[in-house]
Amino acid sequence: MTLYMIGLGLNDEKDISLKGLEAVKKCKTIYLEKYTSILHCDIKKLEELYGKKVIIADRDMVESKAEDTILKDAAETDTAFLVVGDVFGATTHTDLMIRARKNNIKIQIINNASILNAVGITGLELYKFGKTTSIVFPQENWMPQTPYDVLRENQKMNLHTLCLLDIKVAEPSSEDLKKGINKIQKPRFMKISEAIDYLTKIEQKRKENIFTPETLCIGCARLGSENPTIIAGKAKDLIEKDFGEPLHCLIIPGKLHFIEEEALKFL
Amino acid sequence: MTLYMIGLGLNDEKDISLKGLEAVKKCKTIYLEKYTSILHCDIKKLEELYGKKVIIADRDMVESKAEDTILKDAAETDTAFLVVGDVFGATTHTDLMIRARKNNIKIQIINNASILNAVGITGLELYKFGKTTSIVFPQENWMPQTPYDVLRENQKMNLHTLCLLDIKVAEPSSEDLKKGINKIQKPRFMKISEAIDYLTKIEQKRKENIFTPETLCIGCARLGSENPTIIAGKAKDLIEKDFGEPLHCLIIPGKLHFIEEEALKFL
Incomplete structure (x- = not known):
């Protein structure tokens, strides 16, 4: 049978495409992956729309137990695997596709919007x-400098840099895990101010003048929804702003074309 | 009133989101931009679904006459501007958004899938x-080397390169234009073999060993549809393959992660 991997888009139950909804209605079993992003509506809204029960697939199920759940169902009957945003935002979904193919399960991809193209609303050219x-989220002795390195390399080529900010959903804390405690934490979503603080701390160590209080940034919250907040300004000013509800992301523009400059004036 | 800028997705009338369709049904006037990409269904299919007439917006209308058409309508009544793929694939749409904002027209963006995220089906990591x-399409004395330069810079950083291939829809030829003849040509869509030939010709001039017959490439056709063709192989082998109907695009992968390598084995 077929495993339908379906993007839900960025916001609520109505961002699915007509084609995606048709496929969901054909499927007997429906899984929703909601640990790499969040949906801005209750799961009940999805269930009402689909007329079916939706099973939450957590990281453990997708990464370790897919053969006993999602792939087992898909071998027997049409099965839907729903992803917030587009289907291949995360490596874990590519891995699921590979495992499905190894099991000779037919795959049908139904794409949707991703944060990677929704940032076009800023007026920055996607290309x-x-x-x-x-x-x-930094941890005691662990604060990877990768974002700083990526920014530096992109800057060299005058390119824009999109920083996606961490989310922790339905996960135990690493401190608890070390103690063998598997207690689910409250969801956490990194804010733009925290991201600016993170890059500033690395700048203070590295001192390569890549990210300073004067660096032009664009903070975006809730892209793809009807009420996004998008503000352009210097890092030192944006760190003071309240962007409201998640998800947030931070863009550090490269060299601007005049149309891009004009677009930023409206932010 | 509101100008709804709505992505239609990559294939046919059923790729619009429920939210996009609701918005279209609210709008009195509906424009469809179809010169930067193509829809794989007849416009009548859209009109049947919407229960409304769809006005084709060509490049001249969007870039030079928007104030007398799209923006004039949007100032008076809810108006839809439909774009194949996602809304901000092309600079011309950012420009339309800027002009709408200058005219104090409210903008609502409804995102959809773009070729930029649909390439995730290859298993290459989008990040x-x-x-x-x-x-x-090369012309007599004009064959820009930009794609070669971009490929070189991306390779230096071990990144993947997506090459979008030219389309000519409803445009006069440059030869005719020089003679003052405004005769619309038959649509043309660049094939993967032509793109490989293009990069090979630049390599022969530049000799920097950036794109050779041995270079690993991924050719993709009709991504986002139900029957995509995706083949990975050396440039010298892919140039012989027939990928069928448009649109085509060409990916030159950078350094591969082992999950990406595994995914490519299925192509």
Whole structure:
């Protein structure tokens, strides 16, 4: 049978495409992956729309137990695997596709919007984004400098840098895990101010003048929804702003074309 | 009133989101931009679904006459501007958004899938794509080397390169234009073999060993549809393959992660 891997888009139950909804209605079993992003509506809204129950697939199920759940179902009957945003935002979904193919399960991809193209609303040209980077919540002795390195390389080529900000959903804390405690923490979403603080701390160590209080940034919150907040300004000013509800992301523009400059005036 | 800028997705009338369709049904006037990409269904299919007439917006209307058409309508009544793929694939749409804002017209963006995220089906990690480049049909004395330069820079950083291939829809030829003849040509879509030939010709001039017959490439056709063709192989082998109907694009992968390598084995 077929495993339908379906993007839900960025906001709520109504961002699915007509084609995606048709496929969901054909499927007997429906899984929703919601640990790499968040949906801005209750799961009940999805269930009402689909007329079916939706099973939450957590990281453990997708990465370790797919053969006993998602792939087992897909071998027997049409099965949907729903992803917030587009299907291949995360490596874990590519891995699921590979495992499905190894099991001779037919795959049908139904695409949707991703944060990677929704940033176009800023007026920055999508073709001129370099490598994308993620900023994770720093831990005691662990604060990867990768985002700083990516920014430096993109800057060299005059490219824009999109920083995706960490989310922790339904995960135990690393401190608890060390103690063998598997207690689910409250969801956490990194804010733009935290991302600016992160890059500033690395700048203070590295002193390569890559990210300073004067660096032009664009903070974006809730892209793809009806009420996004998008503000352009210097890092030292943006760090003071309240962008409201998650998800947030931070863009550090490269060299600007005059149309891009004009677009930023409206932010 | 509101100008709804709505992505239609990559294939046919059913790729619009439920939210996009709701917005279209609210709008009195509906424009469709179809010169930067193509829809794989007849416009009548859209009109049947919407229950409304769809006005084709050509490049001249969007770039030079928007104030007398799209923006004039949007100032008076809810108006939809439909774009194949996602809304901000092309600079011309950013420019339309800026002009709408200058005229105090409210903008609502409804995102959809773009070729920039649909390439995720190859198994290549989307975060590891560098700058995107376009390959245009070469003309007598004009064969820009930009794609080669972009590829070189992305390779230096081990990033993947996506080459979008030229389309000519409803445009007069440059030869005719020089003679003052405005005769619309038959649509033309660049094939993967033509793109490989283009890069090979630049390599022969530049000899920097950036793109050789041995270079690993991924040719993709009709991404986002139900029958995509995706083949990975050396440039010298892919140039012989028939990828069928448009649109085509060409990916030159950078350094591969082992999950990406495994995914490519299925192509």
